[in-house]
Amino acid sequence: MIELTTFFAADERVQVYRPGVCAEQGRYVLYWMQRAQRGQENHALNVAIALGNALILPVIVVFVIAEYPAANLRHYHFMLEGLAQTARHLARRQTPLVIRRGEPARAIVTVAKELQAAAVISDEGELRTPLRWRQQVSEQLTVPFACVDADVVVPSKFFPKEEWAARTIRPKLQRLLPTYLQPIVDLETQHPLSSPPCDPGNVENPLNYLDDLQIDRSVSPSPIYHGGQDEGKRLLHRFMTERLTTYNVQRNLPEVAGTSELSAYLHFGQLSIQQMAWEIEQHVPEDTGSAQIDITGGRAAYLEELIVRRELAINFVRRNPNYDTLAGCPTWGQATLRKHQDDPRPWLYTRDELEQGRTHDELWNACQHEMLITGRMHGYIRMYWAKKILEWSASPDEAFKHAVYLNDKYELDGRDANGYTGIAWAIGGKHDRPWPPERPIFGTIRYMALSGMQRKMDTRLYIYQVNKLM
Numbered sequence: 294m295i296e297l298t299t300f301f302a303a304d305e306r307v308q309v310y311r312p313g314v315c316a317e318q319g320r321y322v323l324y325w326m327q328r329a330q331r332g333q334e335n336h337a338l339n340v341a342i343a344l345g346n347a348l349i350l351p352v353i354v355v356f357v358i359a360e361y362p363a364a365n366l367r368h369y370h371f372m373l374e375g376l377a378q379t380a381r382h383l384a385r386r387q388t389p390l391v392i393r394r395g396e397p398a399r400a401i402v403t404v405a406k407e408l409q410a411a412a413v414i415s416d417e418g419e420l421r422t423p424l425r426w427r428q429q430v431s432e433q434l435t436v437p438f439a440c441v442d443a444d445v446v447v448p449s450k451f452f453p454k455e456e457w458a459a460r461t462i463r464p465k466l467q468r469l470l471p472t473y474l475q476p477i478v479d480l481e482t483q484h485p486l487s488s489p490p491c492d493p494g495n496v497e498n499p500l501n502y503l504d505d506l507q508i509d510r511s512v513s514p515s516p517i518y519h520g521g522q523d524e525g526k527r528l529l530h531r532f533m534t535e536r537l538t539t540y541n542v543q544r545n546l547p548e549v550a551g552t553s554e555l556s557a558y559l560h561f562g563q564l565s566i567q568q569m570a571w572e573i574e575q576h577v578p579e580d581t582g583s584a585q586i587d588i589t590g591g592r593a594a595y596l597e598e599l600i601v602r603r604e605l606a607i608n609f610v611r612r613n614p615n616y617d618t619l620a621g622c623p624t625w626g627q628a629t630l631r632k633h634q635d636d637p638r639p640w641l642y643t644r645d646e647l648e649q650g651r652t653h654d655e656l657w658n659a660c661q662h663e664m665l666i667t668g669r670m671h672g673y674i675r676m677y678w679a680k681k682i683l684e685w686s687a688s689p690d691e692a693f694k695h696a697v698y699l700n701d702k703y704e705l706d707g708r709d710a711n712g713y714t715g716i717a718w719a720i721g722g723k724h725d726r727p728w729p730p731e732r733p734i735f736g737t738i739r740y741m742a743l744s745g746m747q748r749k750m751d752t753r754l755y756i757y758q759v760n761k762l763m
C-alpha cells in the first residue's frame with residue numbers, strides 16, 4: 294500500500310494535490326504531461342516512473358491537445374514538432390505516449406478511468422489556465438494526484454510570498470542552488486510497455502492534429518525556429534561553444550547574435566531548465582591551444598537571467614493573480630502612471646497600426662516586424678518596444694493590453710511568466726524602482742529614448758537585417 298504524501302515526503306518538488314492510497318486494482322501510473330513536454334531529463338516523468346517501479350506497474354504518458362487561450366498556428370506547429378520527438382524519446386524508454394484531444398481535465402479523468410490508473414502524476418504550471426486544469430483534475434479524479442515542479446531550478450514552494458525584486462530573491466536562490474542545481478538522471482522503468490492498451494492517437498505524426506484545431510491560422514509557423522528537444526539541445530550547444538564567453542558584453546546588442554535564443558524551448562518545456570543550467574555551470578571551453586578562454590563573466594550573466602530573472606518572473610505570476618494587467622504592478626508605479634494618465638500624447642496609435650508596424654519610428658517598426666516574421670524579438674529591444682507602446686497609447690491600461698496581446702500572439706515564447714513580468718516591468722515598474730525626474734506620460738517609470746538606443750546599439754544595421762527578412 295503506497296500513500297502518495299508519505300511516498301514523496303522527501304521530494305520538495307512534489308506537491309500532492311489529491312492525497313490517498315494508490316488504487317490497489319490500478320494497472321498503470323499515468324503521467325499527464327502538460328508543461329514539461331519532453332521525454333528525457335524530466336523530473337515529473339522520473340517521479341511517475343519511481344512510483345510505477347514501487348507499485349510494480351508500467352507508466353503511460355498522456356498529452357492532451359487543447360485549444361489554449363491566445364495560442365495560434367505558430368505556437369501549435371512548434372509544440373507539435375516537439376511532441377513528435379517526445380513520442381520517439383518515450384518509446385525508447387518503453388513508456389508509451391497517448392495523445393487525446395479536448396478539454397484537458399475531462400480528458401485526463403476519462404483516460405485515468407479507462408486505463409484503471411493507480412495514481413496520476415503531472416508537472417506544475419503557474420499560469421491561470423493550467424492551474425485551473427490541475428484544480429479540476431484534482432476535484433474530479435478518484436485516485437491520488439500529485440504535481441512535480443519540474444521547470445524551475447529551485448522549487449517554487451520555497452518562495453511562498455511575492456518577492457519584491459531580483460535583489461530579494463537572489464540570495465535565497467543562491468542559498469538553495471547547491472542542493473537543487475544538480476544534473477537530472479533519467480530513471481529506468483522496471484516495467485516496460487511497448488504500446489498502450491488503448492488507441493494511442495496519432496503519435497507518429499502529431500502535426501496532423503493541426504487540421505482539427507479551432508485556432509487562429511493567420512500567424513504562420515516560424516521560418517527560423519523549429520520545435521523539439523534535439524533542436525533545443527543543438528542551439529544550447531551552439532550557445533555554449535560560440536556565445537557564452539561574450540554573453541556579458543554582447544547580450545544587449547540585438548544586431549549581434551549573442552544570446553541563446555532558447556526561451557521558446559523553455560516555454561514549451563522541451564528543454565529542462567535544471568539540466569540546462571547545470572550544463573552551463575559545468576561548461577569548460579575547449580582548449581584552443583592559444584590564450585585561455587575566460588567564461589566567468591558570460592556564465593554569471595547568463596545564469597542570472599536563466600535562474601534569477603526567470604524564477605523571479607515565475608514567483609510573480611504564481612503569487613500575484615493580476616499578473617497580466619496594470620493592477621499587478623507596484624502601487625508607486627500605478628500611482629505615477631495615473632497622475633500622468635491625461636498627459637497629451639504626441640503620438641497615438643491604434644492596436645492595428647502597432648500590429649502592422651506602422652509608426653513614425655523605424656527602429657520600433659523593425660522590431661515589431663522581426664517578431665511578426667520570426668516569432669522572436671531580441672530581449673534588449675523588447676524593453677524599448679513595450680515602453681514605446683506605453684508612450685503611444687491612450688492610457689497605461691490600454692498599453693498593457695496591447696503589449697500582452699501582441700507579445701502573446703506573435704512571440705513563440707509568449708503566454709509565459711517571463712512575458713507578463715517583462716511587460717509589467719516596462720510599463721508598470723514591476724521589480725524596478727522610481728527613476729526621477731518625473732516625465733510626461735511615464736511619471737517616474739524608467740524611460741527609454743530612441744537616441745539612447747542609437748548610442749548603445751547599431752540601430753541601422755539592425756533595421757537592415759530585419760528588412761532583409763521581409
Ligand SMILES: Cc1cc2nc3c(=O)[nH]c(=O)nc-3n(C[C@H](O)[C@H](O)[C@H](O)COP(=O)(O)OP(=O)(O)OC[C@H]3O[C@@H](n4cnc5c(N)ncnc54)[C@H](O)[C@@H]3O)c2cc1C
Binds near residue numbers: 600679700709713716
Ligand atoms: C516587454 C518584454 C516582454 C518579454 N516577453 C517574454 C516572453 O513572452 N517570454 C519569455 O520567455 N521572455 C520574455 N521576455 C524576457 C526576455 O526578453 C526573453 O526571455 C529573452 O529575450 C529570450 O531570448 P533568449 O532565450 O535569447 O535569452 P537569453 O538572453 O539567452 O537568456 C536566457 C534565458 O533566460 C531567461 N531570461 C532572459 N531574460 C529574462 C528576463 N528579462 N526575465 C525573465 N527571464 C529572462 C529566458 O528564459 C531566456 O531564454 C520579455 C521581456 C520584456 C522586456
